[in-house]
Amino acid sequence: MGAPEKTVDVSVGTDAVWAVLSDGWLYPLWVVGATHMREVDDDWPAVGSQLHHSVGVWPFMLSDATTVLACEPGRMLTLEARAWPAGTARVVIRLEPTAQGCRIHMAEEADRGLGSLVPRLIQAPGVLLRDTETLSRLRDIAEHRAHR
16 A cells, blocks of 8 residues: 555554444544444444445535455554545554554555545545544544543
């Protein structure tokens, strides 16, 4: 995957971050653009399982699904996020233990649909801004849930 990668350091371990990633109902809280979770497959985040979500701002929302393409519990999650007809994106989230907690790595790349037609040079700055906010939200949820 040639997408630019964004990282954030968190003060909790990979287990605390994985607890957020593995709770599909939390995705609208930390994924920028996700506005409503309609359903989460019972076996989330097993390979092939899906989140059924809406993206956008009411009343201009698209309903679609995100599918798990690969999963290494506590370490890595690869997703295909759909918002058709805008397109699909491949998102890779990796967790790396550190002495202070862990580092979250995230790379996202449009791979089909209208979004994939936008040149990467134009697409990358917006994706990096979005991913910066997404990782900030994920960090805050993981750190504050762990300290409850």
